[in-house]
Amino acid sequence: MTAAPHLLDVRDLAVSFGHGANWVNVVRDIAFTIDKGETLAIVGESGSGKSVSSMAIMQLLPRATARVQGSIRLAGQELLGLSEPQMEKIRGNRISMIFQEPMTSLNPVLTIGDQIAEAVLSHRNVSRAEARRQAIAMMDRVHIPSAAARYDDYPHRFSGGMRQRVMIAAALACQPDLLIADEPTTALDVTIQAQVLELIKELQAENDMGVLFITHDMGVVAEVADRTLVMFRGDTVETGPTERIFGAPQQAYTRALLSAVPQIGSMAGDHDPLPYPVYDMTTASLVPPPPRPSTLREAAAPLLEVRGLTKRFDVPAPPLRRLQKRVHAVENVSFELRHGETLSIVGESGCGKSTLGRLITQLHRPDAGSVRIEGKPVAANDPRALARNVQMVFQDPYASLNPRLRVGEAITEPLLIQGVGNPDEHAALAGQLLQTVGLLPEMASRFPHEFSGGQRQRICVARALALKPKVIVADEAVSALDVTMKVQVVNLMMKLQEEMGLGFIFISHDMAVVERISHRVAVMYMGEIVEIGPRHAVFGNPAHPYTRSLLAAVPLPDPARRHQRRSLPGRELSSPVRPVGFTPPARVYHQPAPGHFVLEPGAEWA
Template sequence: MANAQRISDQVSGAAVTQASPVLSVQNLTTSFMREGEWRQVVRNVSFDVAPKETVAIVGESGSGKSVTALSIMRLIPQSNGRIEGVIKLGGTNLLTLPEKQMQAVRGNDVAMIFQEPMTSLNPVLTIGFQISEALIWHRGMSRSEAEAETVRLLEKVRIPAAKSRFHEYPHRFSGGMRQRVMIAMALACKPKLLIADEPTTALDVTIQAQILQLIKQLQEEEDMSVLFITHDMGVVAEIADRTVVMYNGQAVEAGQTEDIFAAPANPYTMALLSAVPKLGSMGGHDRPMRFPIVDKTTGESNVPVETPDTVKAAERPILEVANLTTRFDITSGLFGKVSGRVHAVENVSFSLHAGETLALVGESGCGKSTTGRSILRLIEPNSGTVVVDGEDLSKLGKRELRDMRKRMQIIFQDPFASLNPRMSVGAAIAEPLLAHGLVSSSKASERVADLLTQVGLLPDMASRFPHEFSGGQRQRICIARALALEPKLIVADESVSALDVSVKAQVINLMLDLQARMGLAYLFISHDIAVVERVSHRVAVMYLGEIVEIGPRASVFANPTHPYTKRLISAVPIPDPARRHEKREVTNDEIKSPVRAPDYVPPARQYREVSPGHVVQIWGEEWEARPAS
């Protein structure tokens, strides 16, 4: 909105504009009944959303962002929840409406899209039927009219071949396309306000860029206001006119997005911004660099420094991968005939030295995680060799492989799923030590206490269970368990992707410190390009199971050569509100399927060296026909 339409931002975060706000939230307090008493999880939150304006609510998990959105929609269960304050939509206080009238408001005047579309879409109904149902219910259309309008909406959200995909089920769509279906459903009744609750968090960087661009375009076309909820400050800079920062259930800072990024006033806002990796900030630094950590209460910050040079390039690599290939058969029919194969990993080769971090990047489905699991023989590869510390894993029997696992460990993305909920964290960390006979039962507790201390936790936490820890603490516990056997190689499979931005910075700093102290080699699997730039020595870019570009981190980011690498890097949100209105070329292509016919023979690939150690796959006509970004 033009500056002339804004007079000032009040301390409460409410924007005073010439036009009446579409949404006005005043002193919102939401409580839940716990152990016989009401506990406030959102306290005295106030803000306005003006016509055609985008307001972002930002904060970490548990800050109260999503509860605020659910309170506005009155989706808090009345059995154990209570909403107080004033929520005005176009002058009507939603908290005073009977439930039947509120049902008419939802979808018609206010629509909401959620973080995980698969939990919002009915898996047994076609996407066309689900959107048509909303049109019939809210707008009184006939079935034929609703179906025609649904096709128009699917085309509007840029779903290719919309008419032919009308009768498909949600599982046939990619994550990005499912999110587009949710946006189409939200737009069905032309709402005045769209609430987007973490709509891009689970998406790859290129798909995220598509969804953000789509929301901005639709906002212009439909004259909608948007309330955008996220924990990603890069996304905030990309999309928001104004920002409300939430911490511990309260709005601690609010104002123009440009002002908050330029001069944050609250220590918590400073901490959030300091933990945001900025693509391009590593220019002039050859080695990984720790994140600055800002105290959330005082605003005091440490100065980030490069990690010491621990790469032992002169020695034989800890990990040598040559022509690794992993495929999965697709069977059909009564007798299980092979009807196709998923070419998950195709002819992948690289090496990794002690003290070095090689980042494996790419979109979901490109084969990153399968590569990591194939290396550790958690999945048996079809062909190729994997040599760890001089030993060829393919030649090892079960007993020898079990002993070899002491030298190689994995940290998974979801720490809660990695830990046994019925086992104390001390027992979980001690389990590999006892299984390999490295310590006696009496000495195990001492070793566990030492490992917990190494990862920044207290020794007396060993008696607690996983549910008693935060996400970041659980990931530290998983790192402690991985370190228990003193490995030389750690595969970090999206190990920080599910963490809040400040917790992510702390865990990455811990991993870098441990690498410097112990000479660990990391295979760092991630789709977060900005984080990868910060932590890696070398980068390998994967697409459809193949490495299309690999080289020193500084060389790959300064001179991305393959069109796919350029597309990945160009899609990363830039945490600079001044560049928010810049138009970026974003392709709407979906990542291709790695499924091939049973008799498919992959073409022989050729590579060329761009600079010392920087190698790129020579691409064909399929990349020439579309833009790189």
């Protein structure tokens, strides 16, 4: 009796890019299978070939410049060699894909309902009314509130988590046999990420769907994958059951990946932040970080003082109508930062943490409140003076660097704006700063596209150091990096802090990294700080319900938890939109421990 074919059977997959006689092989001899109801995770750093492999399965690589060889069978049917019209009947119908960034995957000029219904209309012989009904049903199925009312909304009106749910709804509209999820939760906050993972597992169980999950987050792998395939520079390094990969990895690269996974609880106790240990591929062992002296430096005045910062944005009103609503983005926020200290700001998208960072750097002008550097008020009309003291590192290093400028020019551009130094001095400083962040001075002549994501973020750190600032605001500076790159950049930031006495405002949704790098932690919700205190107090004894929900949502690199269903709040972040003239109620903080302050929870947390 012949055994039924695998749902997906990939053999000897090879992918090359080029033209004419010049071809570069980027994926070599990849082989794996996926059965119904099974999840295979492909993991590896950027450039390992995992996303290219998924695009080859979907036949989405440009046929003129990409060459795909081997065999890709879907339920016994060979996909390689099919024409584009034949593949169009399979994509979105039998195989669907969720991409990493929903805002670039969704069409901004089409309503989200029409984009979900498009798949139904393309693959099912139904009327537009029936396609709308099915799209609304799928929106309900992925827990989009008020689905029928939001059918005609556009993508920009949804949060990141809701947009990713729209992508899932569109991918599953035709109930595919196989779902390919390419980094679907990388840019999401921990609570939204946990909800999306639970949703995928729930829908997989209902439809007996196979899932190919591509990620660099080993915590996510442990939560979702039955089997794991590890890739490095286009090759398979190791493959097997997830429990075995985590419990007894056979290859040094797999052990290095696992050693770089930030873990909640690794910094328990009242002590200073510590760099990550680094895995030495040569000796196949973890190299512990050297002893690190305390970076906190006492001074007569705090390095940075924030008092009562408030920012509200007008909600555009229809023509000839009076302004009726405002977004209360940041509401009466106060804190201090000492020399050599790292204060992390955490919370979900929309809580106001990035707006707070932009207020500190005067990229936004506050409606109320003040910012002081070493006791001196920051003048709103003198951005150059502020830039000499406060610099910012943004989340996306590629978007932060001018693609037309060589990196040496990008690094020294702040000096040019300030009128400091001459071209020869600029060139010398660029080389020095590149060395400071672990790159080579000769790289100054290259363009941003010639660097990896981790290297580009190092360049952004070098640029932030050009004016020798006292404070650096790092806004999700490591969120999009692979685990090994994340470790390198975090360790670099801590090294620079130790050497220069820098104060860091570290804005992030990655709670494990926050625990590693922070002296103190502030938790934001709805524009307000709901809890602030020493790292060990906030992580070891979280007192506000919102802080506890953030910590409970962090994925743990423990495959034994994979079949456990977590009870997660289905709550989206409440709306910060308020009527014009709204006055926030007086807030009461209590102090459960020295330096640890907690906002009294309101009725919404009862």
